[in-house]
Amino acid sequence: MALIEPIHHAELIGLGWSSFFGDQVGVEEASLVPVRIAHVHRARMSGQSIMGAVNLTLPANSVTGDYAVGDFVLAEPGDFLVRRRLDRTSLLTRRMGDGSTQLSGANIDTLFIVTSCNGDFNVPRLERYLAMAGQAEIAPVLVLTKADTANDAAPFLAQAADLARDLPVVVVDPRRPDALAKLQTWFGLGRTVALTGSSGVGKSTLVNTLAASGGGTAQLTGAIRAHDSTGRHTTTARSLHPVEGGGWVLDSPGIRTVHLGDVADGLDVVFAEIIELATQCKFSDCTHSHEPSCAVLSALARGGIDPERFSRWRKLHDENTAARAPKRGRR
Numbered sequence: 001m002a003l004i005e006p007i008h009h010a011e012l013i014g015l016g017w018s019s020f021f022g023d024q025v026g027v028e029e030a031s032l033v034p035v036r037i038a039h040v041h042r043a044r045m046s047g048q049s050i051m052g053a054v055n056l057t058l059p060a061n062s063v064t065g066d067y068a069v070g071d072f073v074l075a076e077p078g079d080f081l082v083r084r085r086l087d088r089t090s091l092l093t094r095r096m097g098d099g100s101t102q103l104s105g106a107n108i109d110t111l112f113i114v115t116s117c118n119g120d121f122n123v124p125r126l127e128r129y130l131a132m133a134g135q136a137e138i139a140p141v142l143v144l145t146k147a148d149t150a151n152d153a154a155p156f157l158a159q160a161a162d163l164a165r166d167l168p169v170v171v172v173d174p175r176r177p178d179a180l181a182k183l184q185t186w187f188g189l190g191r192t193v194a195l196t197g198s199s200g201v202g203k204s205t206l207v208n209t210l211a212a213s214g215g216g217t218a219q220l221t222g223a224i225r226a227h228d229s230t231g232r233h234t235t236t237a238r239s240l241h242p243v244e245g246g247g248w249v250l251d252s253p254g255i256r257t258v259h260l261g262d263v264a265d266g267l268d269v270v271f272a273e274i275i276e277l278a279t280q281c282k283f284s285d286c287t288h289s290h291e292p293s294c295a296v297l298s299a300l301a302r303g304g305i306d307p308e309r310f311s312r313w314r315k316l317h318d319e320n321t322a323a324r325a326p327k328r329g330r331r
């Protein structure tokens with residue numbers, strides 16, 4: 001039974017609400033406010049409601065780790081105390097280095113798997129992303145960037161088309177405003193798209209282009225102002241960005257790096273020329289950042305390694321190491 005007042009119903013649908021959620025609301029919960037979680041921090045959460053952005057209050061005995069960006073919760077109207085999380089249509093999880101599972105995104109309709117027409121294009125890795133989408137019950141779309149930098153983008157398109165039956169493949173330049181038009185099919189009222197893909201393929205650029213259409217703010221460095229129960233304003237980075245014409249881009253670190261646990265072996269293969277050089281460094285635990293007699297740094301200096309590739313490797317390597325480090329202070 002739908003208990004939300006009709007006047008608010010259209011706005012709720014805009015947030016991603018549907019009868020799937022409405023049917024879960026009990027008679028005794030009619031006074032509670034549905035909130036879609038837009039940001040999950042260590043100890044805080046904020047969300048979007050028909051009243052705008054709100055800071056949620058966590059119930060006792062609950063931790064933010066129980067919630068994912070994109071979740072719908074029912075909260076008290078006054079202090080936005082979370083009473084209950086509603087069941088999800090889909091859930092993306094990520095295995096952490098310590099073996100625990102992190103919830104990285106919920107109620108996502110479409111996953112944009114972003115890759116570029118260059119060395120990042122890696123069939124086994126793309127297959128892993130596709131498997132991940134399937135597991136989470138989210139429809140995948142392959143978004144191909146940097147076609148302008150390839151001598152010939154056709155082979156990439158052909159390989160992409162062969163990845164999975166009926167997989168939509170879209171070539172996009174994330175820097176151009178027409179990116180939204182090319183991807184519009186997957187947006188529209190209340191529909192949620194998440195992005196994943198390796199570092200440097202253009203995800204931030206795409207999120208910024210898409211989000212700029214919906215609100216005009218620089219999203220990744222941007223923030224929302226919400227008020228908490230005391231009326232105090234706080235500023236929070238957000239992960240849910242509205243798109244022009246309706247719909248949301250869900251961009252969170254947890255989804256971006258969702259596959260990291262699996263990528264470690266892949267790094268050695270993809271960046272073989274760097275890994276091979278590393279065996280010639282003076283120190284076996286060389287980090288190739290400042291050490292003397294570092295074979296990688298000297299190759300960089302004489303142009304033996306593509307600096308862009310090196311910085312991509314560095315970033316991935318660091319992210320991967322961080323993802324594998326056991327979390328402190330959690331059990």
Ligand SMILES: Nc1nc2c(ncn2[C@@H]2O[C@H](COP(=O)(O)OP(=O)(O)OP(=O)(O)O)[C@@H](O)[C@H]2O)c(=O)[nH]1
Nearest residue numbers: 145146147172173174198199200201202203204205
């Ligand atoms: N030539 C060209 N450059 C692009 C294209 N898409 C993105 N770029 C550039 O590629 C660089 C990396 O893009 P980002 O958006 O930062 O990549 P990202 O996937 O967000 O990377 P992380 O933040 O590390 O996850 C930027 O300088 C973009 O301007 C494209 O289609 N063509």
Ligand SMILES: [Zn+2]
Nearest residue numbers: 281286288294
């Ligand atoms: Zn080194």
